[in-house]
Amino acid sequence: MDKLSLNKHISSSFNEEIAEIRSHVMAMGGLLEQQLNNALKAIINADAQLAKAVIDTDLKVNDWQLQIDKECTSIIVKRQPAASDLRLVLAIMKAITDLERIGDETRRIARAALESFNSEQQELLLNLDNLGRHVGQMLHDVLDAFARMDVETALLVHKEDKKIDREYEVITRQLMTYMAENPHSIPKVMNVLWSARSIERIGDRCKNLAEYIIFFVKGKVVRHSSAEQLEQEIRI
Amino acid sequence: MDKLSLNKHISSSFNEEIAEIRSHVMAMGGLLEQQLNNALKAIINADAQLAKAVIDTDLKVNDWQLQIDKECTSIIVKRQPAASDLRLVLAIMKAITDLERIGDETRRIARAALESFNSEQQELLLNLDNLGRHVGQMLHDVLDAFARMDVETALLVHKEDKKIDREYEVITRQLMTYMAENPHSIPKVMNVLWSARSIERIGDRCKNLAEYIIFFVKGKVVRHSSAEQLEQEIRI
Numbered sequence: 001m002d003k004l005s006l007n008k009h010i011s012s013s014f015n016e017e018i019a020e021i022r023s024h025v026m027a028m029g030g031l032l033e034q035q036l037n038n039a040l041k042a043i044i045n046a047d048a049q050l051a052k053a054v055i056d057t058d059l060k061v062n063d064w065q066l067q068i069d070k071e072c073t074s075i076i077v078k079r080q081p082a083a084s085d086l087r088l089v090l091a092i093m094k095a096i097t098d099l100e101r102i103g104d105e106t107r108r109i110a111r112a113a114l115e116s117f118n119s120e121q122q123e124l125l126l127n128l129d130n131l132g133r134h135v136g137q138m139l140h141d142v143l144d145a146f147a148r149m150d151v152e153t154a155l156l157v158h159k160e161d162k163k164i165d166r167e168y169e170v171i172t173r174q175l176m177t178y179m180a181e182n183p184h185s186i187p188k189v190m191n192v193l194w195s196a197r198s199i200e201r202i203g204d205r206c207k208n209l210a211e212y213i214i215f216f217v218k219g220k221v222v223r224h225s226s227a228e229q230l231e232q233e234i235r236i
Numbered sequence: 237m238d239k240l241s242l243n244k245h246i247s248s249s250f251n252e253e254i255a256e257i258r259s260h261v262m263a264m265g266g267l268l269e270q271q272l273n274n275a276l277k278a279i280i281n282a283d284a285q286l287a288k289a290v291i292d293t294d295l296k297v298n299d300w301q302l303q304i305d306k307e308c309t310s311i312i313v314k315r316q317p318a319a320s321d322l323r324l325v326l327a328i329m330k331a332i333t334d335l336e337r338i339g340d341e342t343r344r345i346a347r348a349a350l351e352s353f354n355s356e357q358q359e360l361l362l363n364l365d366n367l368g369r370h371v372g373q374m375l376h377d378v379l380d381a382f383a384r385m386d387v388e389t390a391l392l393v394h395k396e397d398k399k400i401d402r403e404y405e406v407i408t409r410q411l412m413t414y415m416a417e418n419p420h421s422i423p424k425v426m427n428v429l430w431s432a433r434s435i436e437r438i439g440d441r442c443k444n445l446a447e448y449i450i451f452f453v454k455g456k457v458v459r460h461s462s463a464e465q466l467e468q469e470i471r472i
Contacts, residue, residue: 073322073323073326076312076322077318077319077322080316082313083313086309086312086313087309090309090329093326093329094333097330097333172426176422176423176426179415179419179422180419180420180422181419183415183416183417183419184416186412186415186416187412190408190412
């Protein structure tokens with residue numbers, strides 16, 4: 001076998017293995033979309049059983065992270081990828097860390113769902129649900145972008161996070177006003193506030209995922225760039 | 237040059253480069269210890285100028301992360317490290333992500349320090365200061381353990397996080413009681429509550445750092461292990 005065909009062979013093995021790893025990332029991502037969805041349903045419908053299911057299923061999320069992390073380390077050792085191949089493996093390793101932390105946040109929301117709320121407090125939950133759906137869409141979009149390594153969609157997700165931050169601030173103010181008027185409800189409403197924070201953090205994680213896509217495609221770390229800088233940088 | 241001496245040569249270049257990267261991680265860690273310290277000082281002494289300095293200095297933390305991340309990618313491409321050498325590089329890449337996020341939390345604490353508190357609220361800050369010092373010690377210890385890749389200290393830090401969580405719960409309850417008694421103070425006291433949360437999260441990050449040390453030395457991912465499992469696993 002000459003050198004070129006050996007390289008080709010190595011490269012095609014790399015491609016097969018990385019395709020499998022990527023399909024695992026997608027499976028992990030799909031599971032997290034479902035977890036977020038269920039955690040929100042649980043808190044809105046006061047469904048303790050569903051909340052417990054979300055908490056239990058987080059173990060599966062953790063298993064995915066451990067498995068994919070191992071697969072990535074092994075592909076670096078075996079295939080010694082360079083340049084863009086290595087960037088892809090490193091982007092995946094970073095992505096699964098954020099996905100696992102999204103799992104932690106959904107578990108926190110599910111825990112808050114074990115609390116029972118009166119009808120007035122139920123109304124406060126509606127805005128939480130809206131915020132959650134918005135972030136759920138972001139998560140869906142960024143996973144889709146990750147599957148296709150699509151920078152344009154990544155950029156849109158990155159921008160969307162600013163809107164999430166504003167929605168989150170509105171909810172925070174609303175909840176603080178409610179607490180001021182109903183001081184006895186503070187411990188209960190704090191659970192809603194932590195859940196809102198968790199959802200907002202999931203938005204941050206989606207933004208991180210968008211950055212890894214840009215890192216992979218453009219070879220640039222954009223973690224600390226503003227939206228305008230980012231737009232400029234990826235257009236070059 | 238025969239193969240062995242070539243390997244030796246490669247390995248010694250790797251050692252020199254990795255030593256430099258490690259010294260950068262230590263510099264970044266030292267900066268973060270100082271940032272946490274100053275953020276706490278700023279909030280306790282209502283020192284807006286110091287708070288602003290902490291916020292500005294966070295840019296330096298970000299620069300460190302970008303630089304070290306680049307150095308790690310480059311050493312993987314150039315030196316193609318295997319086994320424990322690769323584990324070390326990957327552990328460093330994970331560690332700097334957590335260190336950078338510790339920077340984000342110190343910036344959040346510094347922002348809360350721009351708020352002014354009355355003398356009664358000042359008393360609430362004392363517990364925050366205690367929690368902050370406790371976590372500051374954890375950060376110091378885990379950085380020290382990272383410098384020496386010392387599993388025993390890493391294990392102690394890992395255990396310490398449980399204590400932080402308990403202290404944090406006590407503070408949360410105390411702050412909620414205060415808010416219930418002084419509903420008009422809710423927005424202000426929420427800043428203290430967010431700061432307590434930030435400190436608690438820094439504790440979580442220190443725990444992550446401890447896990448990377450164990451990952452490097454023992455070659456085992458212990459992210460989702462309980463304290464008892466962990467103790468057993470690293471004794472094997």
